[in-house]
Amino acid sequence: MSFHSLDFLLFFVVITALYWRLDHRRQNILLLVASYFFYGYVHAWFLILIVASTVVDYASARAMTAAPDDRRRRWLWLSLASNFCLLGFFKYFDFFIDNVSAVLEALGLGLPRPALAIVLPVGISFYTFQTLSYTIDVYRRQIEARRSFLDVAVFVAFFPQLVAGPIERASHLLPQVERPRTFDAGQARSALVLMVWGFFLKLVVADNAGVIANKVFALQDPSFAVLWAGVFAFGIQIYADFSAYTDIARGTARWLGFDVMRNFDHPYLAKGPADFWRRWHISLSTWFRDYVYIPLGGSRTGTGMWARNVVITFVVSGLWHGASWNFVLWGLYHGLLLVAGRALAPLAPRGAIGRAIAPVQMLVMFALTNVGWLIFREREFAYLVRDFGLSPGADSPGDLETGAYLFLLVLVYSLPLWLHALWDGLRSRQRAGEEASYTGPGWLAAQTLLCGALLALIVVFRSRESLSFIYFRF
Amino acid sequence: MRSSYLSYLSYLPLPVVPSFHYSSALMSDSRRRPAGFATAAIGVVVGGLLATPFAWRAAYATWGPEPAAVAPSYLPSLDGPRPRAPFDPGVIEGLERMQPGFVIIGDSMAGRIDEAHLQRISGRGVAPIRYAASGPALWYLVVKNWVVPSRIDPAWVVVFFRDTNLTDTLFRIDGPAPDRTDPMALDEEPELDALVAARLGGPWHGVHTTADRLYGIDRTRRWLEPALSAWAARVVVGTRRRGDLIRQVNDTFALERLRPMDEADMQAAADRDADFAASVASSVLPAMLRLARERGLRLCFVRVLRRPVAGRPPVSSPALDRYMADLGGYIESNGGWLIDDRDDPRMAALAYNDGDHVDRSDRQRYTELFFEAISRLR
Numbered sequence: 013m014s015f016h017s018l019d020f021l022l023f024f025v026v027i028t029a030l031y032w033r034l035d036h037r038r039q040n041i042l043l044l045v046a047s048y049f050f051y052g053y054v055h056a057w058f059l060i061l062i063v064a065s066t067v068v069d070y071a072s073a074r075a076m077t078a079a080p081d082d083r084r085r086r087w088l089w090l091s092l093a094s095n096f097c098l099l100g101f102f103k104y105f106d107f108f109i110d111n112v113s114a115v116l117e118a119l120g121l122g123l124p125r126p127a128l129a130i131v132l133p134v135g136i137s138f139y140t141f142q143t144l145s146y147t148i149d150v151y152r153r154q155i156e157a158r159r160s161f162l163d164v165a166v167f168v169a170f171f172p173q174l175v176a177g178p179i180e181r182a183s184h185l186l187p188q189v190e191r192p193r194t195f196d197a198g199q200a201r202s203a204l205v206l207m208v209w210g211f212f213l214k215l216v217v218a219d220n221a222g223v224i225a226n227k228v229f230a231l232q233d234p235s236f237a238v239l240w241a242g243v244f245a246f247g248i249q250i251y252a253d254f255s256a257y258t259d260i261a262r263g264t265a266r267w268l269g270f271d272v273m274r275n276f277d278h279p280y281l282a283k284g285p286a287d288f289w290r291r292w293h294i295s296l297s298t299w300f301r302d303y304v305y306i307p308l309g310g311s312r313t314g315t316g317m318w319a320r321n322v323v324i325t326f327v328v329s330g331l332w333h334g335a336s337w338n339f340v341l342w343g344l345y346h347g348l349l350l351v352a353g354r355a356l357a358p359l360a361p362r363g364a365i366g367r368a369i370a371p372v373q374m375l376v377m378f379a380l381t382n383v384g385w386l387i388f389r390e391r392e393f394a395y396l397v398r399d400f401g402l403s404p405g406a407d408s409p410g411d412l413e414t415g416a417y418l419f420l421l422v423l424v425y426s427l428p429l430w431l432h433a434l435w436d437g438l439r440s441r442q443r444a445g446e447e448a449s450y451t452g453p454g455w456l457a458a459q460t461l462l463c464g465a466l467l468a469l470i471v472v473f474r475s476r477e478s479l480s481f482i483y484f485r486f
Numbered sequence: 487m488r489s490s491y492l493s494y495l496s497y498l499p500l501p502v503v504p505s506f507h508y509s510s511a512l513m514s515d516s517r518r519r520p521a522g523f524a525t526a527a528i529g530v531v532v533g534g535l536l537a538t539p540f541a542w543r544a545a546y547a548t549w550g551p552e553p554a555a556v557a558p559s560y561l562p563s564l565d566g567p568r569p570r571a572p573f574d575p576g577v578i579e580g581l582e583r584m585q586p587g588f589v590i591i592g593d594s595m596a597g598r599i600d601e602a603h604l605q606r607i608s609g610r611g612v613a614p615i616r617y618a619a620s621g622p623a624l625w626y627l628v629v630k631n632w633v634v635p636s637r638i639d640p641a642w643v644v645v646f647f648r649d650t651n652l653t654d655t656l657f658r659i660d661g662p663a664p665d666r667t668d669p670m671a672l673d674e675e676p677e678l679d680a681l682v683a684a685r686l687g688g689p690w691h692g693v694h695t696t697a698d699r700l701y702g703i704d705r706t707r708r709w710l711e712p713a714l715s716a717w718a719a720r721v722v723v724g725t726r727r728r729g730d731l732i733r734q735v736n737d738t739f740a741l742e743r744l745r746p747m748d749e750a751d752m753q754a755a756a757d758r759d760a761d762f763a764a765s766v767a768s769s770v771l772p773a774m775l776r777l778a779r780e781r782g783l784r785l786c787f788v789r790v791l792r793r794p795v796a797g798r799p800p801v802s803s804p805a806l807d808r809y810m811a812d813l814g815g816y817i818e819s820n821g822g823w824l825i826d827d828r829d830d831p832r833m834a835a836l837a838y839n840d841g842d843h844v845d846r847s848d849r850q851r852y853t854e855l856f857f858e859a860i861s862r863l864r
Contacts, residue, residue, distance in 0.1 A: 018690040197525040204531055231738070232745045238738060395745075413722055413731055414738050420718045460531045464538025471539050471703050472710060 013053040015260045016214050016478065023050065028267055036192040040166050043189075043268070047171035051135070058133045061098060066161075066168045068094045069143045073150040073157035073164075084151060091147035095140040102132055107335030134484050135175035137332060141299055143168045146182040148303060155183050163189045172264040176257045176483040178275040178295035185270070193269030203266035205459050210259030212466040213429065218253035219475030220425040221245045224418055226479075229389055236402040237415025240382075244419055247378075247385045248426045251279065253482045254293070278433040280381070283373040284360075285346065285353035288381060300329050323347035333388075338396065342387045349380060425473075539701045546702055550709050560675040563683035564660060565704055571668035573631070577615070581636040586613035589638075591628050592646030593620045593658075595790045598844035599646075600853045607857055610641060620666065621658030622651060623678055626770035627670040634781045642860060643778065646788045650760055650809060653769035655685045677773055684768035744842075760805040762812035775820040786823040786860060789813075793838045799828055825859045 013020050027046045031039055052059040072091040076084045100108075146167065149155045158164050167186045173179075228234055228242025258275040265272040275295050282288035289297050308321040323344065330343020361369060390396040407415070556567045581589070587610020590596050594616070601612040615628050625645050633643055651657050659667065659682070698704050719728035737743075766772065778785035789810065791799040810826060817824045827833050836852055837845035844852045 018693060197528055201528050201531055204528065204535075208535065227739050230744045232743055410734050414735050416722045417718055417731055417735060420721060421715070424714070424718065456527050456530060460534030461538070463531055463535040467535050468539040468541060468701075471697065471701055472542060472706050 013050045014481065014484075015257065015264075016211065016481075019053075024264060024267075031268060032195045037162075039193065040162055040189060043166050043171070044162060044169060047166070047169035047174060050171040051169065051174055055131070055133070061102075061133055061136065062139060062169055063165075065095060065098060065140060065143055066165050069147050069168070070158075070161050070164045072147050074159075076147070076150055077157040088147060088151040091144065095144050099136060099140050102130055102136055104335045106130055138177045138179055139168055139174060141179050141296075141332075142181075145179070145299065145303070146186070149182055155186070158186065158190075160190075170265070170270070172261040172268070172270070173272050176254070176261075176481055177293075178258060178261065178273050179299055180272060180295065184273065188270050196269070199266050199269070201456075201459070203263040205463060206259045206263035206266065208463045208466050209432075210256045210261075210263060212470055213252045213256035213259065214481070215470050215474040215478075217426050217429055218249050218256055219477065219479050220473070221252065221422050222249040222479045222482075223475055223477050224422055225249050225389070228418070234402075235407045235411035235415065236404045237407050237412045238418065239386075239399055239402055241415040241418035241422065243382050243386045243389070245422045246389050247280075247382045248422055248429065250385065250388075250482055251276070252426065252429055253479075257481050257483060278436065280378050280430075281374055281433055282377050282381075283370055284357075284377055285349040285380070288377060289346070289350070296329065296332070300325050300332075304328055319351045322350050326350070336391055337393065338387055338391050342384055345384050345387055349384075428469075542706045543702045546706050546709060550705070556705075558673075559664075560671045560673060561659075561664075561679045561682055563679050563686055565664055566699065568664065568705065568708065571665055573672060574669035577632045577670075578636040581613055581632065581638050584611050584613055585638055586611040587641045588612045589633055589640050589643045590614045590616065590646070591625050591633075591644065592616060594618050594843060595648055596644075596646040598790070598849055598852045599856060600849040603850045603853045604857060607854065608641075613640075617666065619658055621654070621656075622647070622770045623655060623657075623659040623682070624667050624670065626678060626774055627667055627675070629774050629785075630777055631670050631672060633783070634777050641784065642786050643783050644786050644788055644860070645774070646790060648790050648792070649806065650765075652787060652789075652813070653762065653765040653771055655681050655769050678770065681768050681770060681773075760803065760809040762809045762816070766816060771816070772820070775817065775822050779821045784823070785821075786825060786863065787817060788825045788827065788856070790827050792842050793834070798834055802828070823860075823863050825856070825863075830855060830859065 013023060023046070027042065031042055034042060048059055048062075051062060069091050072087040076087040079087060146155075146164070150157045163186060166189045167180075167182060170180070170185065170189075222245070225242050225246035228238055228245065231238070234242065255276040262272045262274070273295055275293060277291040277294065279288055279291035282291050305321055305325040308324060309317055310321060311318040313321070324347075326343040326347030327340055328343070330339040330341070330346075333339040333342070360366065360373075386399060387396065390399060404412075551569070557570045558567050559565045559570070587608060588604060590599050590601070590612060596614065596616045599612075599614070601614050604612045615632070617624055625647075629643065629645075645652075715732065716728055719731040723731045775785065777783075793799055810828075814824045814826070832855060833852075836848040839845050
């Protein structure tokens with residue numbers, strides 16, 4: 013079920029209405045049933061996978077607790093192997109076969125290629141990582157294995173963030189599942205604002221920018237100006253789309269009495285690569301930091317090894333996004349950017365000069381991010397090489413005008429996003445990194461007007477073409 | 487928390503936001519005020535949420551186009567009153583003057599026929615009635631209101647379609663240009679409206695139409711969308727050249743400038759609609775076949791395919807194969823004919839511009855293959 017459907021709105025209203033009439037245990041039962049219904053709404057067989065993953069990880073964690081120290085690792089391996097096999101088969105099998113076939117063909121050993129056409133179950137990359145964090149943390153003795161299968165199952169399948177994150181950690185979400193929850197009207201109000209903002213981002217900003225990006229990336233021979241207007245459109249689309257999902261997820265969870273972590277902190281205000289990754293897809297970044305980068309040795313092994321660890325982590329993170337070489341390249345690009353960013357960091361001016369050139373740093377980082385989005389969006393290597401070979405000097409005045417026109421349209425559609433980033437970003441800075449809070453009677457009037465204005469904009473300026481959430485395909 | 491976070495940051499240059507970000511927004515004012523206030527506040531926000539879009543009605547009444555230009559829609563289940571172009575009887579007169587042997591109907595897919603060449607090899611006149619980006623509702627109206635009433639006796643009335651488009655009643659009818667079907671529509675089109683209503687009649691259609699009528703959404707969209715495009719064009723090139731720029735943008739994204747399409751995407755799209763039994767009753771196909779039978783017209787449907795790689799059609803799913811078999815059986819049992827381009831391997835040798843449209847250089851060849859196929863039909 014997709015958030016931007018009326019089916020979801022009805023589902024949510026019914027679930028919420030029932031939910032707050034139940035005691036804690038029944039609330040959790042309802043959450044599990046609702047989550048499975050939500051997930052199996054289109055393809056019921058997807059449920060087999062998530063249930064299997066939950067059962068294995070629940071059992072592994074329980075067995076780990078009971079096992080002597082020298083046997084704990086076996087249960088961790090069982091959990092890792094089962095989840096990675098699941099992910100490997102459904103997400104990477106076709107990619108693997110294609111590449112093996114290509115290599116064999118290049119060696120003159122062409123063999124018939126099995127055509128399995130495997131359907132990728134939505135959200136599999138998200139919930140496998142979420143449930144893995146549970147078993148790994150139990151193995152590390154950072155959390156206790158839970159006795160209640162129901163609680164673990166709700167943690168794995170919690171519908172607001174099941175399909176596209178944020179990827180929650182057991183130590184954050186599980187205690188909330190276990191703790192009794194009571195309705196808080198103040199939370200519900202802020203949840204409503206978050207949800208309406210999320211719908212606006214998706215239906216107006218992301219989908220309108222996405223239509224332009226799709227058109228540009230469907231062109232056989234775009235000009236330089238048109239291509240980069242399309243890349244800009246895609247940069248807006250992917251951020252608005254993904255952060256919309258996160259906002260709706262967080263709003264939905266908040267209605268149900270849960271606090272789901274932030275996934276974005278105005279990433280296009282980042283002043284450098286490290287800053288960008290502190291702000292973009294935070295739940296995945298921190299997952300890779302804790303479960304890949306640090307086990308590799310992190311930064312405690314010298315500069316060379318640190319650079320290696322960063323690049324490996326980002327390449328794996330790129331591959332997580334999809335079974336395609338362009339994602340690997342995208343990860344490599346960002347890994348190298350981080351290494352370069354650290355190398356250049358001592359040269360960065362500090363104090364008043366540093367503050368004065370911050371906007372320039374933001375613009376440079378935004379441009380570098382968009383180069384990354386071109387790699388991310390362009391699946392075929394030949395087109396990518398062509399794209400990087402384009403020159404503004406070869407554009408006709410008509411091309412430049414068309415590019416400027418598309419750029420302006422995207423800018424207009426994304427204006428609320430930029431204003432929000434500047435406003436909220438500045439308020440957040442004042443609060444030392446905390447999320448800005450809007451409470452009190454003054455804010456009530458402002459929120460009321462804001463929600464109304466957003467809905468008014470949604471009904472009239474929503475895209476004619478409704479696009480799927482981009483991260484559904486990861 | 488903050489200081490440890492910063493020291494961690496200097497230690498690890500990788501993503502280093504605290505994993506568990508407890509939001510201060512959760513510290514809501516309900517913890518400081520009575521519960522009644524907080525609950526009422528939700529009502530205020532919801533009320534404001536639902537009331538504000540009414541402002542569009544006032545905006546439209548103040549700055550929108552003149553209401554006198556608005557006429558009731560012939561498809562009331564799809565849209566409300568709107569400005570509409572009149573019915574065009576000129577096409578009927580044109581057909582009668584020409585007395586064509588072939589009437590070719592369709593969207594750009596029908597552009598693969600070279601009319602002059604078909605006329606040469608068949609010895610009969612050819613009347614193309616092609617509308618780019620049109621769909622089955624428009625083709626039905628063409629047959630019903632132009633071809634059937636005209637005093638012509640063509641050898642064939644041919645309708646080109648792709649894959650499952652023929653039974654997808656809403657295909658290209660619910661887009662941003664509802665006036666596309668105006669020239670071939672009468673003041674009332676109850677049969678088509680019933681079919682559209684059957685397609686739209688899902689549980690949420692009522693919500694959409696109610697919201698539209700309450701807030702005046704459709705008319706506001708038709709007013710503001712072009713205004714936004716025109717404004718952006720004006721900013722870039724000035725008022726005088728803004729029309730040129732819009733045309734230039736449309737040319738940039740013309741079909742012949744697109745890449746060959748992605749095979750997998752097309753397959754997924756085709757599969758989604760490939761259920762003939764579920765779609766035929768609410769499609770225009772039965773009505774088109776009935777009209778042709780009653781009028782004694784030989785109605786032939788030509789199914790064309792996308793050919794993304796080297797002229798080859800994409801791998802056909804079992805669902806689409808079943809659909810085509812059912813479609814063929816239905817058309818034949820109701821007095822029509824079907825030509826499926828997939829059946830002719832020679833089609834793969836033609837040049838396809840964007841994996842979709844036959845290149846100009848091969849249109850004569852396609853026309854010959856088409857004429858050969860239709861000449862075999864009895």
